[in-house]
Amino acid sequence: MAKRVAIMGATGAVGVEFLRILEQRAFPLASLKLLASSRSAGKTMPFRGQSLPVEELTDKSFRGIELVLASAGSSISKQFAPAANAAGAVIVDNTSAFRMVDGIPLVVPEVNPKDINTHKGIIANPNCSTIIMNVPIWPLHVAFGIKRLVVSTYQAVSGAGAKAMAELEQQARDWAAGKPVSKSVMPHQALFNVFSHNSKIGANGYNEEENKMVNETHKIFHDPRIAITATCVRVAVLRAHSEAVNIQFSRPVSEQQVRQVLAAAPGVKIVDDRRANYHPMPLDASGQDDVLVGRIRQDPSLEGGVGIDLFISGDQIRKGAALNAVQIAEML
Amino acid sequence: MAKRVAIMGATGAVGVEFLRILEQRAFPLASLKLLASSRSAGKTMPFRGQSLPVEELTDKSFRGIELVLASAGSSISKQFAPAANAAGAVIVDNTSAFRMVDGIPLVVPEVNPKDINTHKGIIANPNCSTIIMNVPIWPLHVAFGIKRLVVSTYQAVSGAGAKAMAELEQQARDWAAGKPVSKSVMPHQALFNVFSHNSKIGANGYNEEENKMVNETHKIFHDPRIAITATCVRVAVLRAHSEAVNIQFSRPVSEQQVRQVLAAAPGVKIVDDRRANYHPMPLDASGQDDVLVGRIRQDPSLEGGVGIDLFISGDQIRKGAALNAVQIAEML
Numbered sequence: 001m002a003k004r005v006a007i008m009g010a011t012g013a014v015g016v017e018f019l020r021i022l023e024q025r026a027f028p029l030a031s032l033k034l035l036a037s038s039r040s041a042g043k044t045m046p047f048r049g050q051s052l053p054v055e056e057l058t059d060k061s062f063r064g065i066e067l068v069l070a071s072a073g074s075s076i077s078k079q080f081a082p083a084a085n086a087a088g089a090v091i092v093d094n095t096s097a098f099r100m101v102d103g104i105p106l107v108v109p110e111v112n113p114k115d116i117n118t119h120k121g122i123i124a125n126p127n128c129s130t131i132i133m134n135v136p137i138w139p140l141h142v143a144f145g146i147k148r149l150v151v152s153t154y155q156a157v158s159g160a161g162a163k164a165m166a167e168l169e170q171q172a173r174d175w176a177a178g179k180p181v182s183k184s185v186m187p188h189q190a191l192f193n194v195f196s197h198n199s200k201i202g203a204n205g206y207n208e209e210e211n212k213m214v215n216e217t218h219k220i221f222h223d224p225r226i227a228i229t230a231t232c233v234r235v236a237v238l239r240a241h242s243e244a245v246n247i248q249f250s251r252p253v254s255e256q257q258v259r260q261v262l263a264a265a266p267g268v269k270i271v272d273d274r275r276a277n278y279h280p281m282p283l284d285a286s287g288q289d290d291v292l293v294g295r296i297r298q299d300p301s302l303e304g305g306v307g308i309d310l311f312i313s314g315d316q317i318r319k320g321a322a323l324n325a326v327q328i329a330e331m332l
Numbered sequence: 333m334a335k336r337v338a339i340m341g342a343t344g345a346v347g348v349e350f351l352r353i354l355e356q357r358a359f360p361l362a363s364l365k366l367l368a369s370s371r372s373a374g375k376t377m378p379f380r381g382q383s384l385p386v387e388e389l390t391d392k393s394f395r396g397i398e399l400v401l402a403s404a405g406s407s408i409s410k411q412f413a414p415a416a417n418a419a420g421a422v423i424v425d426n427t428s429a430f431r432m433v434d435g436i437p438l439v440v441p442e443v444n445p446k447d448i449n450t451h452k453g454i455i456a457n458p459n460c461s462t463i464i465m466n467v468p469i470w471p472l473h474v475a476f477g478i479k480r481l482v483v484s485t486y487q488a489v490s491g492a493g494a495k496a497m498a499e500l501e502q503q504a505r506d507w508a509a510g511k512p513v514s515k516s517v518m519p520h521q522a523l524f525n526v527f528s529h530n531s532k533i534g535a536n537g538y539n540e541e542e543n544k545m546v547n548e549t550h551k552i553f554h555d556p557r558i559a560i561t562a563t564c565v566r567v568a569v570l571r572a573h574s575e576a577v578n579i580q581f582s583r584p585v586s587e588q589q590v591r592q593v594l595a596a597a598p599g600v601k602i603v604d605d606r607r608a609n610y611h612p613m614p615l616d617a618s619g620q621d622d623v624l625v626g627r628i629r630q631d632p633s634l635e636g637g638v639g640i641d642l643f644i645s646g647d648q649i650r651k652g653a654a655l656n657a658v659q660i661a662e663m664l
Binding site for chain 1: 480481482484486500504505507508509519520521523524525526527528530532533536537538539559560561563565567568569570574576578587606607609611612613614615626627628629630631632633634639641643645
C-alpha cells in the first residue's frame with residue numbers, strides 16, 4: 001500500500017509542514033520526491049533521519065509518481081497538473097487552481113470524505129479559512145440546520161507564505177532595535193496592526209478570501225442555500241487563524257446542544273473556560289491538528305433561540321493546508 | 333467662560349491624552365489641577381510650556397473646581413464623585429461607574445448631545461468600543477433604521493491602560509532578544525496572539541465589554557429595540573480599536589446611500605479604496621480624531637438588500653476616551 005509521492009513546492013511554509021506531517025503520521029511511502037523551482041533545486045531537506053535533495057520541477061518530474069501533494073501556487077498547479085495526471089499520478093492540490101471547477105472534488109475529510117471517490121486525477125484542498133470554519137460548523141449544520149453565518153476572521157500572516165512570516169518577525173526585530181519598520185511581502189505593516197485581507201476585491205465589494213469562504217463552503221456542504229457573509233482581516237499572528245462566527249439556525253438550539261455536538265465532532269477541541277476566561281488563541285492552536293472552539297453562547301439578538309456565537313482558532317499551515325491534504329491522501 | 337478644571341488619573345494613558353487634547357483644542361482654562369494616587373504625587377507633567385505638579389487625590393482636592401475629567405478607575409470615581417459634586421464641580425466620568433445609572437446621561441456628542449442638559453452633576457463617557465461603533469452607526473440608524481448588528485472587535489491593549497501598552501512593547505523587545513516573553517498585566521501574551529477580551533464573563537456567556545456594547549448603545553440611542561451581538565477580542569495593537577460590523581436595516585439600503593450618509597457624518601472619515609486595497613487600519617487611526625470607516629459593501633447574505641458590512645478603526649485613547657470626554661466638557 002506504500003505510495004510513490006512527490007511534493008510540489010517542498011521548500012515553502014506548507015511544503016515544510018507536508019514533510020513534518022508525513023513523518024508524524026508515518027504515512028506509508030515507497031519513495032518521496034521533493035520538487036521546487038530551479039532556485040531551490042540542489043538544496044536538501046531533512047526527512048526521517050535522511051537528507052532528501054530538492055529537484056527542479058519539470059514536466060518530466062512525475063515519472064513513476066502515484067501521488068502529488070501540491071502547494072507551489074495556483075499557476076504552477078495549472079501548468080503541471082496535466083503532466084502529473086498523464087504520468088498516472090493523483091494530485092491533492094492545496095492551491096485555488098481547481099477548487100471551484102465543476103467535477104473536481106473539494107474536500108474537508110471531516111465533512112465530505114465520499115467526494116474523494118468522484119475524482120478524475122485531481123482533488124482540491126480548500127482555502128485555509130474555509131477549512132477551519134467548516135470543521136466545527138458542519139456537524140452543527142447536520143444536527144440543527146444552518147440558515148446564515150456572519151464570520152469575521154483574525155488571520156495569520158502565514159497564509160501569505162514563509163516570506164510573510166519572516167517579514168513580521170523582522171518587523172518585530174527592527175522595531176525593538178529602534179529601526180524603521182519596512183514591508184515588501186505584505187501591502188501593510190503587520191506588526192502592531194490589523195488590515196483588510198491582502199486579496200483582490202471583486203465586483204461585489206468582497207475580497208477573494210471572503211468570496212472563497214462563501215463559495216467553497218457551499219460546494220463542500222453541497223448546500224448553496226446557507227447564507228454567508230465574511231470579513232477577512234490580517235492580524236499580527238504568525239501561523240494560526242481565528243474566526244468569530246455568528247450562526248443563525250433554522251430552529252431553536254441551546255448552548256448545551258451545541259456543546260454536545262461539538263464534543264463529539266472529529267477534529268474539534270472545545271476550549272471554553274468562562275471562569276478562567278480561557279478560550280481559543282492562535283498561540284495555542286499553532287502546531288495542533290484540532291480546531292479549537294470556544295466562547296459558545298446563545299445569541300440574544302436573534303429571537304426564538306436560533307442564534308449561537310462561537311470563537312475558533314486553527315493552525316493555518318497544518319489543518320488549514322498540509323494536514324487536510326495529507327488526510328485526503330490517506331483516504332485515497 | 334474659562335473653567336477651573338481638575339483631571340483625576342492624570343498620569344494614566346487617558347490622563348496623558350486629556351492634557352494633549354486640552355492643549356490641541358485650546359480649551360478655555362482658568363486653572364488646571366492634576367490629581368492622581370499618592371504614588372504619583374510629586375511628579376510633574378508638561379502642559380502648554382509649563383511643568384504642572386501632580387497632587388494626591390483626596391476629598392479636599394475639589395475646592396474651587398468647576399469641571400472634573402475623571403479616568404482613574406471605576407471605584408475611584410464612585411469614591412470621589414460625592415466630594416466633587418459637593419464642591420460644585422461637574423464630573424465627566426470616563427469609567428464604567430455611572431454609565432448605566434438611571435438619570436445619569438451617557439453621551440457621544442455626535443449622537444445624543446442634548447442629553448448633556450439633563451445632568452445632575454455627573455455625565456458618563458461611554459466604553460471605548462461603544463463610542464467608536466456609535467459614531468458611524470448612529471447616522472445610518474437615523475437615515476435607514478437599524479434592526480440588528482453583529483460586531484466583532486479587534487481591540488488594542490491600550491484599553492487596559494498604559495501598563496498593558498508597555499507590556500506589549502516589552503514582549504516585542506524580549507522576543508527580538510531571544511528572551512522568554514512574560515505577562516502580568518494582561519491574562520495572556522498579546523504579542524503574535526489574539527485573545528478573548530480580558531473582562532469578566534457574565535451569566536449570559538458574554539463578557540462585560542460585549543454587554544457594554546449592547547446596553548450602552550441602547551441607552552445612548554434611546555432605542556432598546558436594536559438587536560446587537562458582539563464578540564470582543566484583543567489583538568496585538570497598541571492604541572486603536574477596529575471593528576467588523578454587519579448591519580441589518582429595516583428596509584433596503586444601497587452601498588451608495590450608506591456612503592452618502594457617512595460622507596456627511598460628523599466624526600467620520602471614509603477610507604475605502606478597493607483598487608489599492610486600502611481600508612481602515614489601527615496604525616492610521618492612531619492619533620486621529622475621526623473614526624475611519626471602510627469596506628462598505630452590500631451583504632448578499634440578507635435578502636432584499638437590507639444588509640451592509642463595514643470595517644472601522646478609531647483611536648481608543650482619543651475618540652474612545654479622552655477626546656469624547658473633552659467634547660462633552662466643551663458642550664457644557
